[in-house]
Amino acid sequence: MAIKGILDLLRVKQWIKNLLLFAPLFFSGKFFDIFLIQQVCIGFFIFSITSSCVYILNDIKDIEKDKMHYRKKKRPLPSGILSLQTAWVIFGVLTSFLIVSFFFLPIYFVFLCVLYLTNNILYTLWLKNIAIIDVSMIAIGFVIRLFAGGLMVAVSPSNWLVLIIYLVALLLGFAKRREDVLIKENSGEVLRGSISNYSISFIDAVLSFLSGVISLLYILYTIEATTFAGKYKEYLYLTSFFLVIGILRYLQLVFTSEESDPTTLLYKDAILKIIVSLWLISITFLIYG
Structure with missing residues (x-):
């Protein structure tokens, strides 16, 4: 139960969103280049850990509200499967791992990871309470994913793709x-x-x-x-x-x-x-x- 609780806290199922990092490489026609695939896989893993840190912070902040939600009350923290102390420890471990990993990654990719974290911290603490802006911040997170995947393989996503991803993210958010x-x-x-x-x-x-x-x-x-x-x-x-x-x-x-x-x-x-x-x-x- 503890392991399942940790996986739920990390929102491993939500990591599917980070497959967007593969989009620039896929549309470039170089998707079967083994070295480039390895680079994006590294980016995918790091970005997934980054997003898990965001989910943990959001769950810690909203624990009382989540207890009243018909579905969110089943999450590890509001349900009591994991304690707040455990959540903070997991957050600390993941954050430490990210800080060490950043020293071995392209500087611009690290910048986008930090930008993604900043975007989501602002969302969690303040902007989630402002209509339209709240959904826009979520959509910007998807665009950051897209550019992060491109930076790992030196491929720039097309203007068309950036706009489409942003609008699709808005659609899902609304x-x-x-x-x-x-x-x-x-x-x-x-x-x-x-x-x-x-x-x-x-x-x-x-x-x-x-x-x-x-x-x-x-x-x-x-x-x-x-x-x-x-x-x-x-x-x-x-x-x-x-x-x-x-x-x-x-x-x-x-x-x-x-x-x-x-x-x-x-x-x-x-x-x-x-x-x-x-x-x-x-x-x-x-x-x-």
Whole structure:
């Protein structure tokens, strides 16, 4: 139970978000270069430890609020599986490991890790209570991941990719806020300071707007195709079918179920997993075939 509690505290399942570090290398056409893959894997591990430190700090700060949340109360700290003292010890060990590791990593990658930590500390202590800014800070964290992955292999992500990732992160963030607004309307509980400034109608309008912009940007990105490698790149626009269907499926789940967390849905929803898999297979073939 203690080991499972520690893994839950570190949010190991959330490390899937850090796979974004591989995106610049993947779209560069050099994904099967063993040395470059090793470099990104190192970056992935370090960034995952960095994000775990953020999760621990956030759980320590919000322990009392989490005790009132129907789902978060099952986390290791509010449920009592792990003590606050244990959480601080784990945080200290991970932080010490990061400080030592930074001496062996590219300086700009270290800068982005520190920037990510700073961004999330500001979010945890203050900015999470300001509507719209709260979701924007989360989205910026995804963009930092993207640039961090590029720095590990000296590949700059395209402008298109940066914008798409930022907007997708906004979409996922607002979908999670929708769940908090529903909890407030159904039970009266305000779980975040920013929730009072959100409404279901506003969030639904934002989700519709972002879905359209993301779809348009991705279609233009794949039609332009000059930033891609591969002899079949002129057919990359066909992968837009999977992106649009994936967005629609995600929105369907957000609007019709009680779950809006993208990581949870990706693990649980078979249809969403199939769509993402087909997108990955198709775009891999078109770039590397």
